[in-house]
Amino acid sequence: MNRTQAALAGAVFAVWVAAPTAAAQAPIFGVSVNTSLRTCNGVPSSQECPGGSIVKVSRRGGQGMNTVSAEVLGLVAGTKLVSRGFGSAELRPGGLPRLKALSSAKGDNSRVVGSGEAWQTFTYSGPAGIEYRLQGQIDYRGKNASPANALMPGGSSYTAFIGIWDLAAFPINPGAPPFFGLAAYNPGSCGVTPGLLGYASAEGVSAGVPTSFTLTTRACNGGLLTLNVGQQFVVHSNIALFSNRGGFIDASHTFTTVIDPTLSAETLAALASGLTAHGAGVPEPGSWALLIAGFGLVGAMMRRRSRVACAAA
Known part of the structure; x- marks a missing residue:
């Protein structure tokens, strides 16, 4: 993670209530969103926005929920322009997540975060082990006057993550408050995070033009990720958008996680019949x-x- 992304992630953690890591024993599913509007503490435009006082914040979601959304609208002192942060998360039919977010910081003293995440437990009950891989399509548009540094005026940036976790190691405590803070940054990496079986992630500064790209998970074992008969695992997706002092980034055209369509037809059919989601999806x-x-x-x-x-x- 570079210095800009680390600073942005730190700003989110200052708002988000993180839960302690605990091994989950029972199947879990849920959704969570976080939106916030902060000041830049009035620092000159020649300096990075440090993320100052909270003006408004909205955090919603929790275990056992299938869909949630939140929005903040507000004015920062010294401007008559309305800043906006938005996030939504849902578990679609079949259990995989769809996320949306938007971040628009107006004026010369504002920073906005819009983010969402969703997680779902699956059980594989097919007749034999099978390859498993996920994709996520991201489409966003934005304005970025500071392509070299998203913390400078007019800057905007994003982080996105898809993880496949062993159920017992998934780092969300089912008994904790519903705002976990995982969407603040890449929550895991192979060989470093226990229980992470496979993942895909992306982070960067907004290109300032409509942009689309696809994330494809890779196995942490260096080969194929194979599901064993009876295996339980968690799919977790998140997206977080940041903007400050005139920046704008919109990914409300959805970040949708799907089973990789490039898998063989036989594999796709076997996964369709052999996977069971433990939380009902939204029609x-x-x-x-x-x-x-x-x-x-x-x-x-x-x-x-x-x-x-x-x-x-």
Whole structure:
């Protein structure tokens, strides 16, 4: 992690309530978001924004939740422009995360964070061991007047992470408060973080133009990540966006985690039938439409039966 990203991560930790690491024994799932608006303590524009007093903060989420969102809107002293931070997280049907975030710092004395994360336990019950790999597509647009240093005026940056963890080693305590702080930076790396089976991560300064890229997980053993029959593991994704003093970055067009579509058709089919998520996902809009249509059909049938019964009487 470079000096700029380390400073930005530190700013988030000053706001986010981190939980102690504890081995999780039972399957867990949940979502969490963190948004904050801070000052730059009035430092001159020739200096880096140190991240000063908190103006507004909104943190939501927790274990056992499938979807959550939060937003901060506010003015920093000395400006009439409204800064905005936004984050949302959901567990989609099938259990994998979809995250959105936005960070827009207005004026010359503001820093904004928008972030989200989600985690889900899976059990693999297929007939034999199988390769497992994930992808995450990130699309963002932004404005960045300080491409060399996101802490300078007009700067914006991002961090993103997908991790595959052994359930017993996943670093979230199920009994702790719902704001874990993992989205502040890359929470693990192979050979360093116990229980991390595979991961993909990215961090950088906003390019200032619409940008898209894909993260693909790699196994920590240096080869293929193979799921064993009966194995339980946690998929965890996070994204965090930072902007300060006129910077802007928008990834509200979703950071969606999926099973790597480049795996063989046989592997994809076996994973589809052999994986069980331990937390119910949020129905897609199309699924909601089907549910609503189904409710309407049931209502129509009940009304028809009522009319038939009245006529028979």
